[in-house]
Amino acid sequence: DGGITQSPKYLFRKEGQNVTLSCEQNLNHDAMYWYRQDPGQGLRLIYYSQIVNDFQKGDIAEGYSVSREKKESFPLTVTSAQKNPTAFYLCASSRQVSTEAFFGQGTRLTVV
Amino acid sequence: KNQVEQSPQSLIILEGKNCTLQCNYTVSPFSNLRWYKQDTGRGPVSLTIMTFSENTKSNGRYTATLDADTKQSSLHITASQLSDSASYICVVSIILTGGGNKLTFGTGTQLKVEL
Helix, strand or coil: CCCEEEECCEEEECCCCCEEEEEEECCCCCEEEEEEECCCCCCEEEEEEEECCEEEECCCCCCEEECCCECCECCEEECCCCCCCCEEEEEEEECCCCCCEEECCCEEEEEC | CCCEEEECCEEEEECCCCEEEEEEECCCCEEEEEEEEECCCCCCEEEEEEECCCCEEEECCEEEEEECCCCEEEEEECCCCHHHCEEEEEEEEEECCCCCEEEEECCCEEEEEEC
């Protein structure tokens, strides 16, 4: 069945380590996004991509990196430069930037 | 200051009752407004999406209204069920200079439905 799949659901990382969160969609959507959700705050945009091999920084891109080598995949790497990485990370996709966005089930990252 | 303000922050109602959630926004230029439902620990799920010209849109027991002049929206839930317990997030899409859209998220209203 179609949808967006994020993995893993839970992830633990030691300080100083990089970690990559997976996001795959089979909806044939052009646009994909990464958001971060913290308690008491609205979702904040980290990176987005409107087309393969192109991506743009969002509001809080520092300490993160992405790639878009395939239409279906938009992995997010949380680097050691991200000072406060513990959060709930959500991936989304949409046919176009202006149309309805569909979200994955999220990855909860905890730095230990 | 968040450009999309939701109220109340949290709400508890009895099963079977109705409730209305509010969303005020200051962002512009406006493209569309969306309401999402997010269960704890899950990704948001779209309930409605309304453009500038739409005043109301329904999805089952959920009815959203939009007043683009006053920049206000509401989400009305009828005959609430225990499964309605979730966070309801208002999202405004704005048009960016040079094209494209950007989503601005409210912090959500946490709804709990009790027996």
